[in-house]
Amino acid sequence: MPLPASPIFTIHAHFSKKKKKKKKISQKIDSLEGGLLVCFVMDQDLVETEKRRKREINIDPGLQWSQWQLLDSILPTGGFAHSFGLEAAIQARLVSGPDDLQNFVIHLLENTGSLLLPFVYSATMNPTLDNCQKLDRILDATLSNEVGRKASVSQGSSLMRVAASVFTELPSLKSMRDVCIGSGVVSFHHAPVFGIICGLLGMDSGTSQRAYIFMTMRDVISAATRLNLVGPLGAAVLQHRVASVAESMVKKWMDRSVEDACQTAPLLDTIQGCHTYLFSRLFCS
């Protein structure tokens, strides 16, 4: 008895929302037994996205866990004691609402990029004791604003202490810390310490610099919620809205040498220096 004519099924799969022209691959599978002719039309983009995702996941998952922990606000480094000059700016009436806050955050991120990313970059590329001491000395002379300098040392020391205890697979962290404390000349400034930890963990310098800007943004927006400038949901919305500007700051200021470190917001520097004159304050800086 002859087989009935095979029905042809065509399945179109459109998952990608990309605007570029889609290349369609058609594959006809001839089944010798069932005689079903099935055409698969798959989006080429989807195939490529899947391949890239699998590649990224396969690259050192252990590093991802450490990365997320390092950037998690729950890490007890005392970052939440600092407002980056926001509290002083509010009391000087430079920032009084959400629009002012957004501008403040953007100016702060640009200044962080121009002034501190070179230190993160150098420390990540060369996470050695010698470089740590050299960068610490230079940054101590660069952070002439006493309020900002003390905040940097306070956060950096905490981060070093926590990292030495948490990342026990990096014994050089603990030994570096012990040597520096013993010598008494190193202050443990935040940016180089962060860079060194990233470098020793195996993070690339692009990620460590991006992460530093992310942490600054996270902490200043958090300070804004505690200063009642914006609510928690508004803060989250603001953070996402500013993310693309933050990324452009990273791209503009990354991978520069420490000799080129500069400040781009002198008004912010002036106002942050006023923090100790505040009669009533919530934050350390």
Next chain:
Amino acid sequence: MLSGFTASPMAVALSPYSLGDSISVEFTIGDGCTAVLTTQSSTKVYKSLGSKCSEQVLEARIGSGALFVVIPDPVTCFSTARYSQKQVFRVVSDSSLVIVDWFTSGRHESGEKWDFELYRSSNCIFAEGNQPVFLDTVLLEQSSPVDIAERMHEYQVIAMVLIYGPKLKHVQDQVQENVKRLMSQQLQIPSTRLGCCAKTNSDNCLVRPAFIASCSAFGPKGMGVVVRVASTTTEAVYRFLHHQLAGMEPLLGVSPYS
């Protein structure tokens, strides 16, 4: 003990900068000597052509027990101007320094406010063995995503005063006390809630201080003090500088910015 005292006012930057001028000056202040560097009027930087930048480099070595005082008028960059300056001071353990470095938004009376292309000013103090004591570079570039004018709000003048060394302890202490007193009166928690403030512009809570100053110690054993100022007028900064540096008169024979 041999000691020398020379107060020699010198005028520099006699002509306005234009079209990529470059000036380089070197000073050596001998042990125990005093030198004062000033200007006849504000340094004007004309508009630039293309990407040419007017530059000034100053290097000074200050000897033991010597005092170097740099008290210029402000730099004024015209629309589209490009200006870069670098000042390096090499000191020993008992050198003293007073450096005033300031700039305005431009010809702000004519409406030119923060309209220049590039302003960069770098001030560095190195101790013996090339140890960095103070490293500061201010960079304002129009090409950045954030407008310069927006960054400055309505402030038209930015100034920095460095007071460093054992001869100037009394001046440092007085300045710190003065600035703290001045600013404590200006800074307060906004008295009304956010919503009310946004509605009326005439409310006191929205009036920003016309003059902001802060003072920080720097260097080994707090040997130096840096004062940073932002002001809506140039006159207010002249008055401030005259008042804060009045204590220098016994050392210089004249009061700066009088």
